[in-house]
Amino acid sequence: MLKTFTWSLLAVAFSANAATAPYDELANAPAQIQTSLQEAKVTNKPVLVVFGANWCGDCKVLDMSLKTGPSAPLIQQHFKMVKVNVGKFDRNLDIAEAYGVPLKKGIPAVAILSIDGKVIYATKTGELADARNMGDTAIYDFFVKVASTKP
DSSP: OHHHHHHHHHHHHHHHHHHHOSSOTTOOHHHHHHHHHHHHHHHTOOEEEEEEOTTOHHHHHHHHHHHHSTHHHHHHHHOEEEEEEOTTTTSSHHHHHHTTOOGGGOSSEEEEEOTTSOEEEEOOSOTTTTHHHHHHHHHHHHHHHHHTTOO
8 A cells, every 4th residue: 555655656756856847758759849839930030949958957947937037028028939849869869960059069959940941140159058156147148149130
């Protein structure tokens, strides 16, 4: 009985953690990007593709900043966002490569796509890979700068 209770408790904890994880590990990233591009045409906003993983502390910090920090209104106003899980650098690497994002420089990393799917901007040198130490202000400043690269 105790063993069953323990497993049930672990299952609930895992489910709660999965629900709050920033990256959907089961998502079909190419389909999500295509959907976002279709929505971008309607809203006339470029697509912000954020590459990261649930194990990555810097990815969690960036995600929180984009959801609730000073960057949140900026992102909502200027971009259609989609998050792409890279796992342990064993998932969706082809997508990052296609957009010119060198994941070996660190995650989180981003690409900005025009409404027709062309790359407008991509992180090249791990610009966000130290999000924990950047803080909300530097993250905000980064996105203000890249928001100005829109076509």
